[in-house]
Amino acid sequence: MKTKLTRSWDYNRLALLSAFAVALGYLQALARLYIHHILGIGSLVADFGPNGLHQAPDWLISSQQTGQIALLVLLTAFVLLVARRLSYKLGIFLFAGGLAHLTYYATLKLATDWPISWITQDCLLWIPRPWYGQIWIAVLVSVGAVALGLLLLRGFRRSPTNS
Secondary structure, three states, X not given: OHHHHHHXXXXXXXXXXXXXXXXXXXXXXXXXXXXHHHXXXXXXXXXXXXXXXXXXXXXXXXXXXXXXXXXHHHHHHHHHHHOOOHHHHHHHHHHHHHHHHHHHHHHHHHHHOOOOOOOOEEEEEOOOOOEEEEHHXXXXXXXXXXXXXXXXXXXXXXXXXXX
């Protein structure tokens, strides 16, 4: 009976963690859409491509960098608040971060039909400076982070010292 309750509790926590990550990715996508609206840019490629940032306002790069830092701080604070063991913290961070990033791209695709293809260029990282790559790289890394996070969380659940 205790195993069944523990398993149910773990699935409930995973569902809540997933909801948190999806909400985080959705808000990140909305922020990008709002920036485009403020700048009057119709295409998501126009200001974030490797050749387009020189046309953007000066505040764009610094706001994207500080936004990415804020996202990492929020995720880190969440992890530190909900977990005690390092393996569980890392599992939550990887799972939630990867799922948030997948949600980010899914939201942009559903809202604007962007990215056009898996090989579309995007700014994948803003810190310490803008780093560009194709969307498939970000998706592959995010799927890997989700999978590794789940493995770490599953290993934590099965550990006999964590009851």
